[in-house]
Amino acid sequence: MSASHASEFPVPLASRRSATGIPTGRLALWWVLASEIVIFGGLLASYIMFRLHHPHWADEASHTNIWAGGFNTFVLLTSSLFAVLGHQAAEQGDGAKAARFLRLTVVGGLVFLGVKAVEWRGEISHGFTIYRDLFWTFYYTATGLHGLHVLVGMIVLWLVAGDAARGRNLHRVELIGIYWHFVDAVWIFLFPLFYIAR
Amino acid sequence: MSAEASEATRHPNYVRVYLTLLVLFAISVLGPLLGHPWVTLVTAFGVAAVKATMVAAYFMHLNIERRYIWYLLLTMLAFMGLLFAGVAPDVLSQGGQNWRHVRPAQSAAPHH
Numbered sequence: 386m387s388a389s390h391a392s393e394f395p396v397p398l399a400s401r402r403s404a405t406g407i408p409t410g411r412l413a414l415w416w417v418l419a420s421e422i423v424i425f426g427g428l429l430a431s432y433i434m435f436r437l438h439h440p441h442w443a444d445e446a447s448h449t450n451i452w453a454g455g456f457n458t459f460v461l462l463t464s465s466l467f468a469v470l471g472h473q474a475a476e477q478g479d480g481a482k483a484a485r486f487l488r489l490t491v492v493g494g495l496v497f498l499g500v501k502a503v504e505w506r507g508e509i510s511h512g513f514t515i516y517r518d519l520f521w522t523f524y525y526t527a528t529g530l531h532g533l534h535v536l537v538g539m540i541v542l543w544l545v546a547g548d549a550a551r552g553r554n555l556h557r558v559e560l561i562g563i564y565w566h567f568v569d570a571v572w573i574f575l576f577p578l579f580y581i582a583r
Numbered sequence: 584m585s586a587e588a589s590e591a592t593r594h595p596n597y598v599r600v601y602l603t604l605l606v607l608f609a610i611s612v613l614g615p616l617l618g619h620p621w622v623t624l625v626t627a628f629g630v631a632a633v634k635a636t637m638v639a640a641y642f643m644h645l646n647i648e649r650r651y652i653w654y655l656l657l658t659m660l661a662f663m664g665l666l667f668a669g670v671a672p673d674v675l676s677q678g679g680q681n682w683r684h685v686r687p688a689q690s691a692a693p694h695h
Contacts, residue, residue: 405649405651406649406651407648407649407651407652415652415655415656416655418656419655419656419658419659420659422656422659422660422663423659423662423663426659426660426662426663426666427663427666430663430666430667430670431666431670433667434667434670434671434674434675435674437675438674438675451612455608455612458608459605459608462601462604462605462608463601465601465638465642466597466598466601466642468642469597469641469642470597473594473597476593476594562642563643563644566638566639566642566643567643569638569642570635570638570639570643573631573634573635573638574631574635576611576631577611577627577628577631581611581612581615581623581627582615582623582627582628583615
C-alpha cells in the first residue's frame with residue numbers, strides 16, 4: 386500500500402492497540418467463540434438433561450447413521466489439519482501454499498455438508514422428522530446449527546484463501562483456522578451425543 | 584532461541600497430532616460396540632473430551648495462548664455448568680408439591 390493510500394485509509398486505532406497483548410483480530414475472534422460456547426453449550430446441556438430423563442431416546446438414537454457421522458468426523462479432523470497447515474504456511478510467508486490448504490479445507494466442508502444432506506434426506510424419508518420426537522428436534526437443531534457454522538466457515542475460508550493467494554492479510558489465515566477448529570471441536574461432542582450413545 | 588527453534592515450539596508436528604486424533608476417534612467408535620455402559624461412557628465421552636482438548640491445545644494454539652483467553656473460555660464453560668445446575672433439578676426431578684403429571688390426552692385440551 387502506498388503512503389498516500391495509507392493516509393487516505395488510516396488504520397483504525399482499535400486494530401493497532403492491544404491492552405491484553407493479544408492482536409485485536411484474534412481477541413475479537415476469541416470473544417465470538419466464547420459466545421458460541423454459550424450457544425452450543427446451552428443447547429447441548431439442555432439435550433443432556435432431557436436425555437438423562439428419557440432413557441428411551443437411546444432407541445431413537447439407534448436410527449441415526451453412525452457410519453455417516455463417523456465419516457464426517459474423519460472429514461472434519463482432516464480439514465482441521467489442512468487449516469492448521471495453512472496457518473503454518475502463512476506464518477512462513479507462503480501465501481500461495483496457505484491458500485491451497487485453505488481451499489482443501491473448504492473441500493472438506495463441502496464433503497461434510499454433502500454427507501449431512503444425504504443423511505438428513507434418508508432420515509426424513511423414513512419419517513424421522515423434526516416433529517417426530519423431542520430427540521429429533523434436538524438432533525436437527527444441533528446438527529443444523531452446526532452445519533450453518535460449517536457453511537459460514539467455508540465462505541470465509543474461501544474469501545481469506547483468495548486474499549492469501551495474493552499475499553494479502555495473511556494473519557487472517559490463523560483467525561479463520563481457529564474458527565474452523567472450534568467447529569470441529571463442537572462436532573467432536575455432537576458425534577457421541579447423537580450417534581454413539583444409544 | 585533461534586528462529587527455527589522458536590518456529591518448532593510454536594508449530595508442533597501437526598501430522599502426528601492428527602494421527603493421534605484418528606486413533607482416539609477409532610477408539611471412540613469401537614469402544615461403544617462392546618455394549619458396556621461404562622466402557623461407552625469412557626471411550627465415547629472421555630475420549631471426545633481428550634480429542635477436543637487436543638484440537639484446542641495444538642490446532643487452536645491454546646497451549647501457548649495468553650491466560651486471558653483461558654479465563655474467558657472457562658468463564659463461559661462455568662456459565663454452561665450454571666445453566667445445567669439451575670435447570671436440571673426441574674427437568675430431572677418429578678418430585679415436589681407443584682409437580683403435576685399431565686397425560687398427553689389431557690394436555691391436548693385447551694388450558695385456561
